[in-house]
Amino acid sequence: MSLVKSSFKSSERMIIVCLLAPVLILFLFGYIVPLVNLIIKSFMNDSGWTIQQYVELASSKAFIWVAFKTVTLAAVVTVICLLVAYPLAYSISRSPRWLAILLLFLVTLPYLTSILIRSYAWIVLLSPNGVINRALMSWGITSEPIRMVFNATGVYIGMVQVQLPLMVFPLYAAIVKINRGLTRAAQSLGSPPSDAFLRVTLPLSMPGIMSGCTLVFLSCLGFYVTPALLGGVDDYLIAQSISTRVLVLGDFKAAAAQSTLLLAAVVVMFIIWRRRLAEELDEQSREMLSEKRGCDAIGLSLRSSLVERLATSLQVPYIRLHAIFSPVRLVVLALLSIFTVTLLVLPFVVVIPLAFSNASYLTFPPPSYSMRWFNSFFRNSDWIEALGFSLRMAGIASIISICVGLPAAFALVRNRFSGRLSIYLLLISPLIVPHVIMAVALFFTLSGTAMIGSSTAFGVAYATIGIPYTLVVFVAGLKRFDRNLERAAASLGAQYRTILRTVTLPLLLPTLVSAGLFSFIAGFDDVVFGLFLSGPGATPLPMRMWDNIRLEISPQIAVIAVLFLATLLVLGAIRQLVLFMHARPRVGPAELTRPV
Incomplete structure (x- = not known):
């Protein structure tokens, strides 16, 4: 009996490791290693280890x-x-x-x-x-x-x-x-x-x-x-x-020291408020908060x-x-x-x-109306190339975020294991850690390699900042998921893979669409990574917008705003269509087993 239990626990641990491995590997190389490298760089100079940078900052x-x-x-x-x-x-x-x-x-x-x-x-x-x-x-x-x-x-x-x-x-x-x-x-x-x-x-x-x-x-x-x-x-x-x-x-060493200090301040506050930030996953803290609120409500506060x-x-x-x-x-x-x-x-x-x-200049309200700025945008190859690059990279990063975020959410929501809350906090921490720190850390790690100014660097960066959004959305969706539907399918003899394909994933489709939308926007709207990772063949649209606002401030940006809002409306319509199709009556287990 004990051998069976041990074998079951070993199999369960293996499943958890397999579900978490993709997202943790991505975070290791795209997030943890760069941040560690940044911290080490802040304590180094030409002669070795030193705290000189911090002494200079303090003074x-x-x-x-x-x-x-x-x-x-x-x-x-x-x-x-x-x-x-x-x-x-x-x-x-x-x-x-x-x-x-x-x-x-x-x-x-x-x-x-x-x-x-x-x-x-x-x-x-x-x-x-x-x-x-x-x-x-x-x-x-x-x-x-x-x-x-x-x-x-x-x-x-x-x-x-x-x-x-x-x-x-x-x-x-x-x-x-x-x-x-x-x-x-x-x-x-x-x-x-x-x-x-x-x-x-x-x-x-x-x-x-x-x-x-x-x-x-x-x-x-x-x-x-x-x-x-x-x-x-x-x-x-x-x-x-x-x-x-x-x-x-x-001045890379001073930048590393300042980034490390800012990172330390954010991490300290993140640790202090970790229970609040992980309330969706941590049932114990949520129950404690609910009990406290209940006591306050009935006047039992001391x-x-x-x-x-x-x-x-x-x-x-x-x-x-x-x-x-x-x-x-x-x-x-x-x-x-x-x-x-x-x-x-x-x-x-x-x-x-x-x-x-x-x-031809920025004035509001406009003296007259035309499509001149739309024509200018679509005739400008630099804008079109930047738009295509951002759409491609944000789309790829969104797919990666979903592919590694969904298994991680399953592992965290449906299993209880040591370190579960810590892993969740690690995976959502890019929501809190300033992007300038992450971008500088990735820049220091990739500097001197061919990845600076490459699509790969942007794919890793956009996936890293998109995963927290997908994970939060997936965790919320799985917490609301009615597992009795899966149990009903299992009682009818369906295998786990069949249940996942025919029951779980179809019911989670609205959650998948929402997660993909948020992770896509996180990458498509990013400016900071573009400042540090852009190159001749890898310039995202936000960088073109950034240069235009700082140097020209023309109505060209307003065209992008209209296109952006139109894209949001299309994506929102797709999401509503998915929700509508998802809400349509389905044939359930009772109908499948009903005699003809």
């Missing part, structure tokens, strides 16, 4: 100031995103189904759209003769244009707009799970609606607040594109510092909140204040939600008409 007032500005930017953007996103997330959770779907689509659209396109749109919106300045002057708020771009103001506005979806999604996921009967119970006991929100809804949504703040803060620490395009000379952050030392100064203590000491004015605010709360909530949605979609309102402008 450099310029680097300390850059690091301080980076952390300050990340913290301020996180707070602003929380304040702006919470009303919208709350409104979505309380909206009718059709309106909630529409609002979630409007939140998702910017997340799926190129950061370069959105940054380009903000240059148009915030320029001295842009829409916002003209509106402020026409309303009499200002008498002359306000400088809002190529400075800190532009960076903060652009960063908040880019990071908002990362805050809205966790908040919505947390708020929608809250039992609305709890707030009604509080109101039935005499608590005004706004007071019930502070006492019940806000504390119970704290997991979403913490998750959203963690994602936004970590993402901001190493963000490169928006600060580089919308900021000025004084808005120099650590990601730009690393890039400048590699691409301009050729510590009273700050709101509770203030309410007790200032009971009368506190209740009067809520009585004044409660009647207008819905109006305030609606106005704040409209403001957030406007902030999310405003770049698209501007950039689409620009694609059809007849002007």
Whole structure:
């Protein structure tokens, strides 16, 4: 008996190894080895091991100031995103189904759209003769244009707009799970609606607040594109510092040291919040969080909140204040939600008409309309070659991500083994680790080889940043999968391969499409890897866009924005078609076994 159990466990371990081996091998050579090489390089000089680079950074007032500005930017953007996103997330959770779907689509659209396109749109919106300045002057708020771009103001506005979806999604996921009967119970006991929100809804949504703040803060620490395009000379952050030392100064050792310090900061925070980031996979942590939320909801928390203590000491004015605010709360909530949605979609309102402008320069609104910029795009071989390269590489990387991500998700969701949570955190860590660090590490590893400026380098890079998206989507899909369908097929004598082909994969088809879409966009929209890995025969479309925005700022980018949005609509239509076909009634086991 023990021999049988031992043989079964050995077979199970072999299956887990086979499922995880492809993704771990890819991560080993495309992610782990480059990062280790980067860290080693930061401790090396011509004479051997040294900490000289770190000593110089610690004594450099310029680097300390850059690091301080980076952390300050990340913290301020996180707070602003929380304040702006919470009303919208709350409104979505309380909206009718059709309106909630529409609002979630409007939140998702910017997340799926190129950061370069959105940054380009903000240059148009915030320029001295842009829409916002003209509106402020026409309303009499200002008498002359306000400088809002190529400075800190532009960076903060652009960063908040880019990071908002990362805050809205966790908040919505947390708020929608809250039992609305709890707030009604509080109101039935005499608590005004706004007071019930502070006492019940806000504390119970704290997991979403913490998750959203963690994602936004970590993402901001190493963000490169928006600060580089919308900021000025004084808005120099650590990601730009690393890039400048590699691409301009050729100071590789200092760049390695700065990258290692930024990586260490991100890894520390990643470890601290690992339970929150792996909540979808880690049932134990989710149960502990649910129990804590349940205790708080029924008043069993041992510590009273700050709101509770203030309410007790200032009971009368506190209740009067809520009585004044409660009647207008819905109006305030609606106005704040409209403001957030406007902030999310405003770049698209501007950039689409620009694609059809007849002007030879950037101006909004366009003086007249034509297809001249579309004709210019399709006649330019450089743009077409870059577009073809990006489509090819992003498509290949998406296929690789699905092929190695799906087996890994099966291994992680359907098996319990030592190190399971650690492997999951490793595989989703590229979502958190700044791409500038990964790109510099890959550049150092491949420098001096023929892979720099090759399709292979981009394939590995795009697959590495696409796998976390596919893994997260697959894990969520497998957690929701009803395994009774597989058991029913097995009870009818079907082999495992037959079950996988005829039951499991067809039911997971919508998940496969979603995973492929997200991983494709992750590679197609990337700029940072293009800065370090591009070559004469390997120049992705984002690099052409990057050069155009920095050197020319023509309506050509608006054409790409329209094509990008059209592609998204086509892919979205395909996904909806798959969902529709997937929802059609199927002949089940009962019908197959029913006598004729």
